[in-house]
Every structure is written in structure tokens, then in C-alpha cells.
Amino acid sequence: MKYRIEGNQKLEGKIFINGSKNAALAILVGAILSKNQVILHNTPNISDVRDLIEILKYIHCKVNYDGFTLMIDSSSIQYEDLRIDAIKKLRASYYFMGAFLSLFKKVQIYKPGGCNIGERPIDIHLNGFEKMNVQLLEKDKEVYLHTNHLKGNQIKLSFPSVGATINLVLAAIKAKGTTILRNVATEPEIIDFVQFLKSMGAKIDGEGTKTIIVHHTDELHGCTYTIMPDRIEAGTYLIYGAAIAKKLCICNIIPRQVRSLISIFVEMGIKMDIRENEITIYDSFPLRPVRVVTGPFPSFPTDLQQILCPLLLKAEGESYIIDTIYHKRSSHIEQLKKMNANVKVVDNCMFISKSDQLISSSVECNDLRGGAGMLLACLMTPGVSILNHTEFIERGYQNVIECLTQVGAKIEREEKI
Template sequence: MQKLEVFGANKLKGQIKISGSKNASLPILAATLLSNKKIILKNLPKVRDIETMLALLQSLGSKIKLDKNKTIIDNSKQNKKFASYNLVKTMRAGILVLGPLLAKHKSAKVSLPGGCAIGTRPVDIHLKALSKLGVKYKIDQGYVIANAPKGLKGNKIKFPKISVGATENLIIAASFAKGTTILSNCAIEPEINDLVNFLKEMGCNIKWISKRTIKIIGVSKIKEISYSVMFDRIEAGTYLVAAAVTEGNLRISNIVPEIIKTEINLLKKLGSKVMIKKNEVQIIGNRKIKNTKITTAPYPGFPTDLQAQIMVLLCKANKSSIIKEDIFENRFMHVAELNRMGARISTNGNKAIVEGNINFAPAELMATDLRASVSLILAALTAKGKSVINRIYHLDRGYENIEKKLKKVGAKIRRVN
């Protein structure tokens, strides 16, 4: 099994070009199932989750051709409706094929993602909302078996809580439903806007009518299009924190700074110097880091996907800080590993108290999930000596060429078998 060796402590200097967004690409790839024509997608990141989603589309009958910087998807003969556990188990986004399959074929059998029990998990929100479009479903042996014999029919649906995945699934499904659908209490992440822009270019009739309410009039025909996916704002945020934590000087390019305003403002408040240009941000880290209180929240709040990374920076703050995790119930798994490196972090339910003024010591570490793995790299970059990070397959799900990008700006990091 592969692992990373990281030799700290160097200040990172130079430019990092941000890849396409994993979290925007996944729903867009699912939405291509609506089409029976060719779709060309540009700027897809080369990460494991995208490979898995492409394999899932192929298993459903999509023809996929990879051509340098573009992916050509031909769904003219797409006719299968079964998404197997083997392909869905490693990523929650697998459930996003349910909406388009039901819209196009009126039935589908899709594995529950990652073997999660249905209960109060977010998948429940997807299914209850789809049932309001006329879908009948049951859960059997870890699969959602769903059908809509008369096709999907538009309706008014209010999500009980903000859910990115459920918003995406319903926008895609409603685009092909008969009549008008009004979705309220929607998530408004930039990745959802990217999905909406993609569907509109295909010929779907979608319009935001207030901040969290969207109106969709179903269509039956769509166009052949070429579309470029937005930048990865979590990757951009990760490298901004990397510059701050190593007291480095990085230019983060191929981005839209306005989209990551919350993260930029927080880093400024903590002491980093940030200069904003059209498609680029330059960040210079400061030795003196201020403490703060952060609560993760749906966009435009502070993203849960950057909580582990910012925690590393707060370990170096002048006083103690508090992080409240309000999105996921089990997202402090990186704390134990950071404490093994000398951090002083205690957790109580969804709150973490981060004592400041620490210097990380090198250690052998274990990655527990995608964002936790990258937080360990950030800590290791500041520790004098060699750290080893095991189970980096988590990392490869969401970061394209991370060690190459870090090496280019002065990090000493290598992948070993």
C-alpha cells in the first residue's frame, strides 16, 4: 500500500494551479445520463472519485472517451438502470445517478452509498423528495429499488434541511419531469450553480426565483454541448492554508476569488497577507497567527471540507480557538493523529478546543478520510524531520497530483510503496 513521506519544515514559495472541482464534476457527470447525445466535458480533475463515477457511467451503458484535456460522453445507447454496490461503495455521490435514471427510464436500482444505513442519513432526504415527483421506492438488501411508471411529475418540494446532494439529485430529476417543480430550502453551493449552468446549456429550463428557491420547467429534448467545469474551491482553500501554516508565499491561480471570499477573509483575520487579482490570489503567511471561533455552515459559510485544514493552522495561533462542526457528526477523526504530533486539541460532541502555540513533531500517521489526510500533510510540512502518512488512497479521491504540486513550490514530499 502506498504512503507519503513528508520532510518538514520548508516555507512554500511559487505558484499552484488549481484543478477542476471534484464536487462540481460528480453531479454534472450524473446529469449527462439525461442526454442521448454527445457531451464534451473539460477541466475534470484526475482523481479517484471521478474515475469511479466514469466507471459507474460505463456500467450503465455510457460510451466514454478520454482525449487529452477533455472527456467525451456518448449516451446514445445508454439503457442500463442498475448501479452496483461495487462502484458506489467508495463515494457518496453514487446516489446522484438515481434522479437522472428515473427521469429517463422511469425505474432504477441503485446501491445505497458507502453502505450507509438509511435512517436519518441525508439519502432519506433524496428519496422523500423524489417520492413527491411520483417515485415509489423500497430499500432491499442495501439497494434503492425505485420506479415511476407514469414518469416524473413536477411538484412543490421544500427540503427539511439544506442538503447539497438532495438539491443536486432533484434539480437533475425535475429537469425531465412533466410540468413545473419548485424546490425550496435548496443548498446554494457554487458547485450547484455549476450544475444548473451545465443543465441550462443543455437546454433545460431552470431559474433561481429567490436565494434558496429554484423553479424548473421540465423538458424532453436536450442539446449536444461542450462544458468546462469550475475550479475546486476546497483544493484552493487547502493550498491557501498550506501557505499560511508554513509562513510561505504562494500564488493560487485558475480560480474565481469571489467564490472563496469567506476563506480569504478568515485567513486575513488570522494574520495572513492576501492580494487578490482577477483569477489569482497571492497569500503570504505570518509567523503570528491569531486565535478565533469558527462554525462550519452551508455556503456561503465556512466549509466543513476545510475544517481539518484550518485546525492545523489554529494549532499555531497565539491563544486557544474553538471549532464547531455543524455539518457532519463524525468529523474530528484527524484530532487523534494531530495530537500524536504534539497538538493539544480536545473535543466535546461537535466542538473542538484547539490550544495554540504548538510546534508539530514528526510522526507516523494514519489518514482516516479525504480532508483528514490532507490536514496531516499540512501539519507534517511544518514539523522538523520525517513524517509518514499511511492510507493515502483517501487523499487520491479528491486531490490531483498533490505531491507534484507541493514539490513544485518547495515541499520535500514523496510517495513510496
């Protein structure tokens, strides 16, 4: 799939933010811990969610999805070998490790897929499972986990991994006794995930802090729950607004969840109007360069650094971005160079200097967030650009073309034959 983009159009209007991709994927897997019906509102209609739904059907869950509300009935769930191609498509498939250990005390699964953005090992997950009385057999591309019974324990994560935090909480719900998880992730998606589990009857304390305490729960009941707005989608469109908008209002957001981005905007000199659940961005000039270092929440998120990069091409001077989470998350840099951008990478530091003469070109998406960054670069550039492999973008952004064209962008989707 590819997009044909006529750049240099000013955006004006409103964009409404959809449900959180990262929260939704964890919540969908968590829903199988209940044998009753779970109803999820504000479920984003993206390819990652649709792929995960296919895995739910494979393990005999009944699923009904209208593009916003998702119904999951796990009363007929059965153990299945998860060494299937669908597991390789998305990173979040590894949540089935924790869920299957809770349900079946075993899981045989391929290592997860997702974007190629450098090393993303699952050692923190596996080390945590081992401390809960889980035996492990690991091969190159697959993992076999089994236990006679899960035991609660005190576990300190070597790094506050979002994925490991979610996986260990899923397993701890059915572990005997109490599990205390220290140095956990504090991202808003963790809070949303835990609050969903609590709405099904799970006994969990401490979400949003560095310590989560999970008490054994025999049975979880069904519930109706509304998934939080996507702070990464919100940040993406805020950056788009800062780069190419006349006046762009991003609605249905939680401003405190994008505080690190707001701080960068203030430093750059970007004009904003911040209200309870929306932020309006105004055309701003000149822009000041910034120094950005990514990190776990509440630091600047790694998922936004590739998208911020094209905006920094407009700043008066040299900016840099250091990604402390994924050191090799820089495949977009070579694509930006094709458009005459003044960018370079030294180790894990990306240097971005003002680039007034971007040239329209045919460029590639190499991953989800890098693709969103390249889409912005194409929208900033006069003339017609072609953005290839845009299926990466649609893994995480719902109706991205429709959202942008309704506020003035000129984008056409072209299916490759």
C-alpha cells in the same frame, strides 16, 4: 499507499487550481440525460472521477478521457442494476437515482459510499422523490425506486443539502409540469451544475437562490462545457500557504467563492494580495486565534475545517471549530495528538491551542479532507513523518505531490506491497 514527508520546508511559487471535484461528479452524471455527445473541459483527474467513469462504461456510455477533457456519448445507454461495488466507492454515486428516474423511471442501487465522517442520510433525497410520484423500497444497504411517470410538485427541503438539490433537479427535468424546489443549496457547485444542464437545453431558473424552478424538458442536446475551478482545493492550498509559505500564489480561482476563508485569514492577521483570479499568501506572524462555525454556503465550508485545524496550532491562544454539518468529522484530532498537538474534542466542538513542538510521527488518513489536514500537519513538522492511507487524499486532489513539490515541499509516494 503512503507518503514520506520531510517537514518544515517553506513553500514558494505558484499552484494552479484544477476543475471542481464536487461540480464535476454531478455534471458527469447529468451528461447521461443527453443522447448526444457532451464534451467537458477542466475535468479533474482524480480517483473519484475515474471511478465514476467506470460506472458510465458499465451502463454502456462511450467515454474518452485524456486527463483534462472528457467526452461522454450516451447514445447507447442501457438500464442496469446499480447494486455493484463501484457504487459503494463514492458518495456522488447517488446522483444516478435522479438521472435513472428521468431516463428509465426506475433504479435499483446500493446506498452510496465515500468518506466515513458520521451520519449522512439520504432521507431528504428520498422524501423529495416521493413527492414526485416515486414509490420507494428501502433496505439496509440498497434502495429501489420506480414510478409510472414523474410529476412536478412543490418541494421544500428540510435542510439545504447539496446532494439532494442536485438529485431532485435531475429527476425534475423529465417530470411532467413544473417542479419548484425551496430551501435548496446555493453553493457555487449548484450554480455550475445547473448552468451545465441549461447549456444542454434544460429549462431551469433560480440557481444560486433558495428556490430553483425546473420546467419539463422533453430532450436535452449535447454541449461543450468548462467545469469551474475547485474552491475546496483552492481553500486547501491557501491554508497550506498561510501555514508554511514564504510567498505562495494560488492561481485560477474565484476569490468570492472563498470569501469565508478570506475573512478568517483577515481575523488571524494573515497577509494576502487578492486579485481577479489569484490570491498570494505571505509568511505572517504572529497569528491570532479564531472561532469558526461551519455551515451551508456562504458560511465556512465543512470540507475545509479539518484542513484549517493544523494552521490554528500556530495561533497565539485557543481557537475552536464547530462543525454544524457533520458532527463527527473529527477523526483527524486523534492523529494530531500523536504529533503532540494540543487539541481536543468536546461534543461537536474542536478546541485547538498553540503547539510549538510538533513531533514527526506515523499517522493515518481516515477520510479525504482529514487526510489533507494531516498532510499539512506533516509538512509543518520538523523531521520525517509517514502519512498512511493517502489514497483518500487522491480521491479529491489532482497531482497533489507534484503541486506541492514544485513549490518546495519534500514528499515521496510509497506504494504499499
